[in-house]
Amino acid sequence: MSTVFFASYLIGLRDGLEAALVVTILLTVLARSQRRDGLAPLWSGVAAAIATAAxxxxxxxxxxxxxLDGVRLELFEAVTSLVAVAMVTWMIFWMRRSARTIKAELTGKLTEALGMGPAAIAALAFVAVIREGVEMVLLVFSAAQAAAQSVAPLLGMLGGVLSAVLLGFLMYKAVARVNLGRLFTWTAVLLILVAAGIAKYAVHGFQTAGALPGAGAVAYDLSGTVEPTSWYGTLLAATVNLTPSATVLEAAAWLLYAAGVLLIFFRPAPLAAKRQAAAEQKAAA
Incomplete structure (x- = not known):
């Protein structure tokens, strides 16, 4: 089971850590502002976001x-997989672009919300956390379908979230010093590979349902040499959905997404963007 829930653990850790970072920033602002009256609506917004995601x-x-069953189930799982891939791609690049200014943005929004009342504080916390929650649920659901597992992905996600909560608590108490930039970079790389596997699974679903051609065009078949039930076969299938055999379209989807997104992710930022980011960081400081 440890190999199967690794991808879900990573998803829970990454999205949970982003949510924990947001909540930590909001708590810090309230503490420095000596506005303990904002704690109850903040936690109510967080709880509402968690309940909505669940x-x-x-x-x-x-x-x-x-x-659903049969063709309709295949189409449903394929569509939800594509939505999950789109969301995780957007969130990865959003966090990369906003990492330097997220604290200043949240501080400004919370300052405004404090002047508007408890409902505004709860709404801010809800919106800040629900993005991570919805993304996490969609990714774990898609990973569970791709791995044909029901319990292991859920356990992995819960383990990742609990780890993120613990890490967020330690950072809030200044017990742990974590290089968040490096952590988010490498978890983003792993998530991109996981998303590539989910994109491959979406293509598989569309082909099985007859919505895409090429179901019989096999790109490779290593089932005679790679045992699907072996530890490495299970690990590859459960994390990045690299199965012993795949069609041409499935393999193309995996390669194009992984290579394309990784290339864009590690592409050096233009000089103008670097100057703008430096100016925003200076203004936030």
Whole structure:
């Protein structure tokens, strides 16, 4: 099971850490402003976001297991996989672009919310956390379908979230010093590979449903040499969805997404963008 839930653990850790970072910033602003009256609405917004994300996960699971089957189920899983890939791609680049200014932005928004009342504080916390929650649920749901597992991905996600909460608490108490830039960079790389596997699974779903051609065009077949139930076969299938065999379109989707997104992610930022980021960071300081 340890190999199967690795991808879900990574998803829970990454998204949970981003949410923990946001909550930590909001708590710090409240503490420095001596506005303890804002704690209750802040935590209520966080709790509402967690409940909403959990409800979405339960709804997706119910639809997939009770309402759909056959072609409709394949199409449903393929579409949700594409939505998950789109969300994780957007969030990775959003965090890369906003990492230097997120503290200043959240501080300004919370200052405004404090003047508007408890409902505004709760709404700010809800919006800040729900993005991570929805992304995490969609990714874990897609990873669970791709790995044909129901319990292991959930356990992995919960383990990742608990690790993120603990790390966020230690950072808030200044017990742990973490290089968040480096951590987010390498978890982003691993998430890109996971998302590439989910994109491959989406293509597989569309081909199985007959919405895409090429279901019989096999790019490679290593099933005679790679045992699917072996530890390495399970690890590759559960993390980046590299299965012993794949069609041409599946392999192309994996390679194009992984190579393209990694190339863009590590591409040096233009000089103008660097100057703008430096100016924003200086203004925030």
């Amino acid at each position: 409800a979405l996960g339960a709804l997706l699971t119910y639809v997939a297991t009770s309402l």
